[in-house]
Amino acid sequence: MNLLGSGRESLAAIPAVHRFLDEPAVRRYEFALGRENVKRAIAGELDDARSRVPLPEYEALLAGVIDRLERERTQALLETINATGVMLHTNLGRAPLAVPALEAVRRTGGGYSNLEFDLQAGTRGSRYARVTALLTAITGAPDALVVNNCAAAVLLILDTLAKGREAIVARNQLIEIGGGFRLPDVLERSGARLVEVGATNKVYLRDYERALTPNTALLLRSHPSNYRISGFTHDVPPEELAALGKRVGVPVVEDLGSGALVDLAAYGLPHERTVQDAVRDGIDAVAFSGDKLLGGPQAGIVVGTAALIARLRDNPLLRALRVDKSTIAALGATLRLYLSAEGLEAIPLYRMLGASQRELRSRAQRYVDELPALLGACVVESSARVGGGCLPETEIASIAVSLRPPGGADAFAARLRRGEPALVGRIENGALLLDLRTVAPEQDAAVVTALQAAIR
Numbered sequence: 001m002n003l004l005g006s007g008r009e010s011l012a013a014i015p016a017v018h019r020f021l022d023e024p025a026v027r028r029y030e031f032a033l034g035r036e037n038v039k040r041a042i043a044g045e046l047d048d049a050r051s052r053v054p055l056p057e058y059e060a061l062l063a064g065v066i067d068r069l070e071r072e073r074t075q076a077l078l079e080t081i082n083a084t085g086v087m088l089h090t091n092l093g094r095a096p097l098a099v100p101a102l103e104a105v106r107r108t109g110g111g112y113s114n115l116e117f118d119l120q121a122g123t124r125g126s127r128y129a130r131v132t133a134l135l136t137a138i139t140g141a142p143d144a145l146v147v148n149n150c151a152a153a154v155l156l157i158l159d160t161l162a163k164g165r166e167a168i169v170a171r172n173q174l175i176e177i178g179g180g181f182r183l184p185d186v187l188e189r190s191g192a193r194l195v196e197v198g199a200t201n202k203v204y205l206r207d208y209e210r211a212l213t214p215n216t217a218l219l220l221r222s223h224p225s226n227y228r229i230s231g232f233t234h235d236v237p238p239e240e241l242a243a244l245g246k247r248v249g250v251p252v253v254e255d256l257g258s259g260a261l262v263d264l265a266a267y268g269l270p271h272e273r274t275v276q277d278a279v280r281d282g283i284d285a286v287a288f289s290g291d292k293l294l295g296g297p298q299a300g301i302v303v304g305t306a307a308l309i310a311r312l313r314d315n316p317l318l319r320a321l322r323v324d325k326s327t328i329a330a331l332g333a334t335l336r337l338y339l340s341a342e343g344l345e346a347i348p349l350y351r352m353l354g355a356s357q358r359e360l361r362s363r364a365q366r367y368v369d370e371l372p373a374l375l376g377a378c379v380v381e382s383s384a385r386v387g388g389g390c391l392p393e394t395e396i397a398s399i400a401v402s403l404r405p406p407g408g409a410d411a412f413a414a415r416l417r418r419g420e421p422a423l424v425g426r427i428e429n430g431a432l433l434l435d436l437r438t439v440a441p442e443q444d445a446a447v448v449t450a451l452q453a454a455i456r
């Protein structure tokens with residue numbers, strides 16, 4: 001009885017939805033979320049408030065509404081400035097696309113294209129053919145195929161070649177990468193039987209030889225992307241594994257993951273095994289990602305022998321893993337950059353890798369000059385990373401702006417994350433560091449504006 005009574009009282013005291021809708025602080029969400037969504041958020045907040053005793057004041061309700069709208073706004077995919085220093089940050093969307101890739105998406109995505117239409121013959125064509133010639137020209141492999149991502153590429157290969165049969169993998173390569181991709185589990189799901197050989201630290205060619213049976217479908221090599229085994233170790237050189245496969249007539253497949261198409265040594269980094277290396281070693285099929293060291297859109301690329309790629313193309317599973325026109329447009333445009341001398345400069349990842357410390361320092365100094373003294377901004381040495389599971393142990397010299405805002409780095413970082421555009425840095429020893437290597441020079445003005453706005 002009491003409860004009913006207080007419920008009726010609250011209902012009478014709850015302000016109307018339109019009163020909140022008229023608040024400028026609420027109205028500014030209409031553009032991002034739509035008026036109906038804003039109304040729904042207000043109604044939801046008021047519904048919740050009805051069960052609270054005592055009934056919240058108007059100001060508290062308004063704060064609750066804005067909190068709700070803000071949570072809803074940040075649920076959407078939003079532009080985010082990456083000042084973490086991690087170049088291929090999977091949580092922040094991995095590789096930023098090159099301008100020609102964006103242009104290609106705009107040109108072909110905003111209208112029609114010859115996606116599956118052969119313009120020469122006037123008949124049905126293949127979407128996969130749009131990037132095949134580029135991939136074979138760059139990698140030297142006879143044929144290529146593109147699917148949704150590298151995980152899908154590995155799944156397709158295993159499903160095609162090893163279903164109900166045996167796949168031999170060395171124990172030092174039974175990888176788990178982020179996001180739940182575990183090689184042993186993917187093998188199991190594809191219906192292949194995993195045959196482990198060697199020890200965690202030492203694997204020899206004879207281990208593979210001994211495990212061969214008439215039911216062996218493939219020899220699988222995987223790139224230890226995100227970890228290293230060091231010390232008392234032995235590995236089988238890929239070209240020896242490839243030669244063994246040829247000798248016994250069993251395909252050798254490599255899950256390369258990172259998929260560098262250029263030698264990173266040119267950027268002062270350790271040599272990372274390239275796709276061309278794997279092809280040259282005689283690997284029959286190499287799988288790699290489009291949005292790691294290639295610097296393109298999310299995609300899984302397989303390059304390899306014509307016979308093997310033809311079998312992948314015939315697998316009905318391909319239909320479920322196929323890429324859309326935007327991916328093909330962006331990938332094609334990105335790959336074309338590899339075929340011109342100054343093309344790499346256009347790929348944001350390689351521009352980041354190539355930026356000099358001097359250049360970063362002078363940009364950082366400009367930030368410091370423009371920021372109010374209370375942020376305690378100064379230029380510091382930093383170390384960036386490639387990320388995305390690539391070169392996990394390699395630190396890349398970089399420059400950051402260090403901030404010691406009043407109220408603490410954590411609270412300030414939280415405000416920056418909710419800014420427009422959002423800005424994400426990293427916290428080290430109580431200071432907020434903004435690493436310049438992952439911030440494009442075109443974003444400098446936006447960063448300074450975001451910092452100024454966050455102080456207010």
Ligand SMILES: *Cc1c(COP(=O)(O)O)cnc(C)c1O
Nearest residue numbers: 149150151225255256257258289
């Ligand atoms: C990153 C990676 C994958 C997964 O690639 P996605 O494109 O994210 O699916 C698979 N294998 C290796 C070795 C990797 O490094």
